[in-house]
Amino acid sequence: AQSVTQPDIHITVSEGASLELRCNYSYGATPYLFWYVQSPGQGLQLLLKYFSGDTLVQGIKGFEAEFKRSQSSFNLRKPSVHWSDAAEYFCAVGATGGGNKLTFGTGTQLKVEL
Amino acid sequence: GAGVSQSPSNKVTEKGKDVELRCDPISGHTALYWYRQSLGQGLEFLIYFQGNSAPDKSGLPSDRFSAERTGGSVSTLTIQRTQQEDSAVYLCASSLGGESYEQYFGPGTRLTVT
Numbered sequence A: 001a002q003s004v005t006q007p008d009i010h011i012t013v014s015e016g017a018s019l020e021l022r023c024n025y026s027y028g029a030t031p032y033l034f035w036y037v038q039s040p041g042q043g044l045q046l047l048l049k050y051f052s053g054d055t056l057v058q059g060i061k062g063f064e065a066e067f068k069r070s071q072s073s074f075n076l077r078k079p080s081v082h083w084s085d086a087a088e089y090f091c092a093v094g095a096t097g098g099g100n101k102l103t104f105g106t107g108t109q110l111k112v113e114l
Numbered sequence B: 001g002a003g004v005s006q007s008p009s010n011k012v013t014e015k016g017k018d019v020e021l022r023c024d025p026i027s028g029h030t031a032l033y034w035y036r037q038s039l040g041q042g043l044e045f046l047i048y049f050q051g052n053s054a055p056d057k058s059g060l061p062s063d064r065f066s067a068e069r070t071g072g073s074v075s076t077l078t079i080q081r082t083q084q085e086d087s088a089v090y091l092c093a094s095s096l097g098g099e100s101y102e103q104y105f106g107p108g109t110r111l112t113v114t
Helices: none
Strands: A003-005 A010-014 A019-021 A024-026 A032-038 A044-050 A056-058 A064-068 A073-078 A087-094 A102-104 A108-113 B005-007 B010-013 B019-024 B031-038 B042-050 B065-069 B075-079 B088-095 B109-113
Touching: A003 A087, A003 A102, A010 A019, A019 A108, A024 A073, A032 A064, A032 A073, A044 A056, A044 A064, A044 A073, A073 A087, A102 B042, B005 B088, B010 B019, B019 B088, B019 B109, B031 B075, B042 B065, B042 B075, B075 B088
Parallel strands: A010 A108, B010 B109
Antiparallel strands: A003 A024, A019 A073, A032 A044, A032 A087, A056 A064, A064 A073, A087 A102, A087 A108, B005 B019, B019 B075, B031 B042, B031 B088, B065 B075, B088 B109
């Protein structure tokens, strides 16, 4: 069965600093990988996705993520964090061929200090 | 265009009562998913509809949970004889299905069972 690990429950960064959120997955084949963001009281918004091809993917709001098969990782990065980036971030893996049911990590809560 | 909508946004019910949660997917999306987000379990898959195929019910936690999708569009998630552990945010998502695996989420319905 597929699984996703987000080892950092909470992360605090200063505005303008760089950010990296970690995500490790377990899946038997090439996975479909996603990062979603959830602001308080809001639904999930897709930041970026990896299906195949270039392992460095660009997303919205200046985020990017890199798929590293050898490390089973899909870490999310942003070079300069804005106060509005404070939210909860979820990494997810999709079951290819099975309707892409998503398995989510437990999330990382990002706090941005001004 | 319009995104995924869910109603009600909040629902408080007494233990033992039945509840119905509604999801209106994005027009033209053939795939529809229900997920549950709770403090104890995180984000978990419940059920998946794709076109006219039989739904994948593999994530439903008990036989008190059921869902239907009428006319390939609107879906209703029904929870019978609600229990306190059913308290959670129920999220609906839709996608184009087929080779397109991006899921777009609604704002969710917060269910509180007292």
